[in-house]
Structures are given as C-alpha cells and as structure tokens.
Amino acid sequence: MKINQRHTWALTTAEAIAIQEKLRGEIITTDRIQTPVRYVAGVDMGFEANGTISRAAVAVLSFPSLQLQETAIARRPTSFPYIPGFLSFREVPAVLDALEKINITPDIILCDGQGIAHPRRFGIACHLGLIVDIPTIGVAKSLLIGKHQEVPAARGSWQLLTDKGETIGAVLRTRTGTKPLYISSGHRVSLMTAIDYVLQCTPKYRLPETTRIADKLASAKQ
DNA sequence: GCGACAG
DNA sequence: ATCTTGTCGC
Numbered sequence: 572m573k574i575n576q577r578h579t580w581a582l583t584t585a586e587a588i589a590i591q592e593k594l595r596g597e598i599i600t601t602d603r604i605q606t607p608v609r610y611v612a613g614v615d616m617g618f619e620a621n622g623t624i625s626r627a628a629v630a631v632l633s634f635p636s637l638q639l640q641e642t643a644i645a646r647r648p649t650s651f652p653y654i655p656g657f658l659s660f661r662e663v664p665a666v667l668d669a670l671e672k673i674n675i676t677p678d679i680i681l682c683d684g685q686g687i688a689h690p691r692r693f694g695i696a697c698h699l700g701l702i703v704d705i706p707t708i709g710v711a712k713s714l715l716i717g718k719h720q721e722v723p724a725a726r727g728s729w730q731l732l733t734d735k736g737e738t739i740g741a742v743l744r745t746r747t748g749t750k751p752l753y754i755s756s757g758h759r760v761s762l763m764t765a766i767d768y769v770l771q772c773t774p775k776y777r778l779p780e781t782t783r784i785a786d787k788l789a790s791a792k793q
Numbered sequence: 794g795c796g797a798c799a800g
Numbered sequence: 801a802t803c804t805t806g807t808c809g810c
Contacts, residue, residue, distance in 0.1 A: 655798040
C-alpha cells in the first residue's frame with residue numbers, strides 16, 4: 572500500500588512533543604470506517620542485535636473469519652530509544668516499511684500500544700492511523716496513563732479508563748481470568764466500536780489473533 | 794522533589 | 801522489547 576509521510580523521524584523529544592501536539596488535532600475519534608470490514612491487520616515489533624535493529628511484522632486477516640491472508644516483515648536500524656510517551660517515534664518507521672509491502676489494504680489496523688490513552692492523547696495507534704489514513708485501534712497489554720475501577724473477571728467485561736476527568740479508553744477483559752487489555756481509539760474508530768472489534772478478534776486468547784500472528788512473525792527472525 | 798512509565 | 805527453564809494451573 573501507498574504511504575504519505577507527514578514528517579521526518581530524526582527528532583529530539585522536544586520536536587516529538589511538538590509533532591504530537593500538532594497532529595493530535597487531526598485525530599478523529601468517531602467511526603469513519605469503510606464497511607463492511609473485510610480485512611483486519613495487526614502489527615508487532617521485534618528487535619535484534621541489542622535493539623539496534625528494528626523488525627516490524629504485519630499480518631492481514633479476513634474479517635470476521637480471521638483467516639490469514641497476507642504477511643510482511645521489514646527491518647531497519649533502530650533510530651529512536653524507548654521512552655514512555657514516545658513509542659511511535661521508535662516503532663512507526665519500521666511498521667510503515669512493512670505496510671508498504673502489503674497488497675491488501677486493511678479496513679482496520681490493531682496496534683500494539685495505546686491510542687488516545689496517552690499523556691498528550693497521541694499514542695502509537697493515533698500516529699500510525701493518521702499517517703496511513705486507515706482506522707486504527709490501540710490495544711495495549713499494560714497501562715500507560717489513566718485510572719479505572721476493577722474489571723469483572725468474565726470475558727467481555729470492561730471499565731472506562733479516565734484521566735483528568737476525560738474518558739480516554741477502556742480496560743477490557745478479552746478472556747475470563749486473564750489480565751485485561753487497554754483499548755483506546757487510534758484514528759477514525761470510536762471507543763465502543765473499538766471494543767466490539769477487539770472482542771471479535773479475540774475468539775480464544777487474550778490477545779487479538781492479528782497481533783498474535785504478527786507477534787510470531789516478529790519473533791521468528793529469519 | 795518523588796513516583797509512574799505503552800514496547 | 802529482551803535475557804531465559806522449568807513449572808503451576810486450567
């Protein structure tokens with residue numbers, strides 16, 4: 572698929588903050604999804620050589636059948652350190668390389684990390700969604716920011732995630748008795764719709780099938 | 794100043 | 801994320 576970059580990636584944290592604060596205004600948190608949704612993609616990262624090489628993997632699955640359709644892997648030198656709040660500057664460049672190799676344009680992308688559940692409301696799902704202009708959902712395995720009440724143990728249970736009086740996402744139990752996932756709008760997807768798609772993509776395990784497959788690809792070097 | 798802190 | 805074996809539990 573085609574990709575139109577919005578800015579360069581060799582940045583200081585001060586420049587990164589300026590970009591986040593500028594681009595956050597373009598984020599759409601209501602549904603602007605091409606329906607019916609036929610393809611859902613998952614992206615995940617792996618690192619090699621003490622973290623100096625970034626490896627991104629993309630898996631495109633059919634929806635709602637969740638059958639694997641296409642995969643791609645991309646490698647490139649890591650150019651930004653891991654700093655909480657700036658994950659997209661470290662991971663998005665390699666993810667874009669991998670997405671460029673994909674022939675099927677996904678209708679929705681599930682990202683490994685937060686969407687607007689971020690200190691400046693601009694997590695990796697927002698950043699990626701804005702650049703590729705495809706609906707994105709933030710699916711994080713742990714909390715970055717926000718508070719929430721205890722989530723009941725049953726699959727499908729969820730609680731709102733809030734910060735400074737704002738709703739920024741939801742904490743969702745995708746499998747009974749396992750740790751919940753942190754869901755938030757990336758771009759062009761509302762929170763309720765995000766919860767719905769994440770549940771439809773987790774028929775059996777805690778993590779969405781999309782990210783599970785991308786995860787295997789990103790780990791299985793090659 | 795003291796914690797918290799996606800992957 | 802990554803370094804790493806066996807082990808506890810459904």
